[in-house]
Amino acid sequence: MTAFVVRRLATIPLVLVAIILLGFLITNVLPGNPAELRAGQYASAEVIERTEASMGLDQPWYTQLRVYAGNLLQGDLGENALTGLSVADEISARWPATVELSVVGFLLGLLVGLPLGVLAGMRENTFWDHGGRLIAVLGVSLPVFWVGLLLVYFFYSELGWAPPPTGRAQIGTEPTEITGFYMLDSVLTGDMAALWSSAKSLVLPSITLALVVAAPIARIARSAVLEVRGREYVTMAITSGIPARVVLRSYILRNAMLPVLTMMGILLGYLIGGNILVEIVFAWPGLGGYAFESISNNDFAPVQAFVLITALAILLLNLVLDVVYAWLNPRVRYAGTGD
Amino acid sequence: MASISPGSIAAPSAGLGRERFRQSWWTLRQSTLSLVGLALVGTVVLFALIGPLLIPYGPEDGSAEARLLAPGLDHPFGTDNFGFDILSRVAAAARLDLFVAFVVTGLALLIGASIGLISGYVGGRLDGVIMRAVDTILSFPSFILALGIAAALGNSLRSVIIALTVAYTPFFIRVVRTETLARRDQDFVLAARCAGASTPRVLGLHIFPNVAGPAMVQATLTLGWAILDTAALSFIGIGVRPPEAEWGVMVAEGAKLVVTGEWWVSLFPGLFIAITVLGFNLLGDGLRDILDPERRS
DSSP states (O other), rough: OHHHHHHHHHHHHHHHHHHHHHHHHHHHHOOOHHHHHHHHHOHHHHHHHHHHHHHTTTTOOOOOHHHHHHHHTOOOOBTTTTTTBBHHHHHHHHHHHHHHHHHHHHHHHHHHHHHHHHHHHHHTTHHHHHHHHHHHHHHHHHHHHHHHHHHHHHIISSSSOSOOSSSOOTTTTTOOOOOSSSSHHHHHHHHHHHHHHHHHHHHHHHHHHHHHHHHHHHHHHHHHHHHHHHHHHHHHHHTTOOOOOHHIIIIIIHHHHHHHHTTTTHHHHHHHHHHHHHHTTTOOSHHHHHHHHHTTOOOOOHHHHHHHHHHHHHHHHHHHHHHHHHHOOHHHHSSOOOO | GGGSSTOOOOOOOGHHHHHHHHHHHHHHHHHHHEEEEEHHHHHHHHHHHHHOOOOHSSSTTTTGTTTTSSSOOOOOBOOOOSOOOOOOHHHHHHHHHHHHHHHHHHHHHHHHHHHHHHHHHHHHHHHHHHHHHHHHTTTTTHHHHHHHHHHOOOOOHHHHHHHHHHHHHHHHHHHHHHHHHHHHHSSSHHHHHHHOOOHHHOOOOOIIIHHHHHHHHHHHHHHHHHHHHHHHHHHTSSOOOOTTTOOOHHHHHHHHHHHHTTTTTHHHHHHHHHHHHHHHHHHHHHHHHHHOOOGGO
């Protein structure tokens, strides 16, 4: 096991270098001079030049790369040109919003997608199967941001059931921040009004995000169940008179979950890609919304930080997934480097 | 598609064109869903081609009095905030989005298939390095990758095309490389080499026709992703900018109006994205089922 983890860890530096280079490229090629933005609209050429020098933009690219990588290693992600605040601080204030939305959305997607896929796989070529597949293919075809807008229109503008799509809670009802997770903070402070308000605001965004992941989960679960169901040991178990429920649980589901776990990395990709769009639609003040605001302002540091943080998150989550997978499946652990 | 059966020697010939078409059509008819997909895609392509000729408004003619009219006889899809006719804008956007999707997919197919063929055929260290790079890129969600690259290249349609091409090429490299690896030691390749065929000839005329099926499936699915990602990028504000007609931009323009009840501005362009992507996905899934009966999805 240790050997496996070490082998897996050895692949990380290469990816990290690639990510840092991409981040650096974003800095240096993004149009719009960040110094001009910082110095303000009416700054003279001389002031802009001085700002450029203070930001190190007049240095050759290799010096800039060295400074950039050095800062990065110290956790310095640069400054937001518009607010002048440190990007690292702004991100640390915003990430709980993204994580709260992502976790709830992901769990909701799992709750819908997994049973749907298993049902479709167990009843191949029946109504359930066709229905499940139709939902799954629709789920990967509909643009997330559009679905979110339709939900807003229907449940807010028409029915008036949902709160306006303006963030994590209605103004004035936010909980006192302890962890930054609104639901958790409301419970910790015993603030029922805040809990109700933040739960209501979370419903539509998390449903939208759940749609993004439910469809691929259902597809993967279906094909995994289909494959396992045809195995000889399942037929053997059934003919041995083992109750259907036990066969399903211990023989089929347990083995089908391994391929589902392998695809988890791809699902996380869907989740993170969908997240930024959902945050924009619902004005959710997380990292995706932050990247969006910065893109509109032509400000590079936050966009770059967003891509970096996302990449790091994916890298770490994939690492955890691989280790869990190897722990569950000894065949992986003992195999060579694999291909 | 006779060339799919393993071991058969592909003999491309112009005279066989009609026969091939008849066979492809027959194969396609085996799957209802892929026919539905084909019909959806066909409708949108037709709409993009002749729609702008039939609609009496241009995508950017409008007047202040005609602002935000609900769908009606004059404007079947209504008008937007500038008084532009949404139907005509949706049609103009169909041209743009399909153009981007086909260019991106074509480029990714061309580059990815070439690299994949070489990587799979040559093998060894080169293959190892290429596949390591491909796996690295694929561990990253393609949308975020495209977002990062497009943001780095600057706000233009060209950067969107480059970014999406970079994001999709690894998928083609992997598909084509896997198939090439499985074919390169087969007898028909050996026969061609013994007969004195050069490496480019072996790759292009003998191996590629045999790996083209899976590459086509990938291309069909990629067309759908490209539509979805182009729209999403412009929705975020990268690439196409208003007032240019593009589906994602149009949905974004309607986003603020949805809250006040003007649903049609966002609904119709989004619907066209959904129909087109659904069409490509159904077609791609159907093609895969036909070409790969063992792994029916």
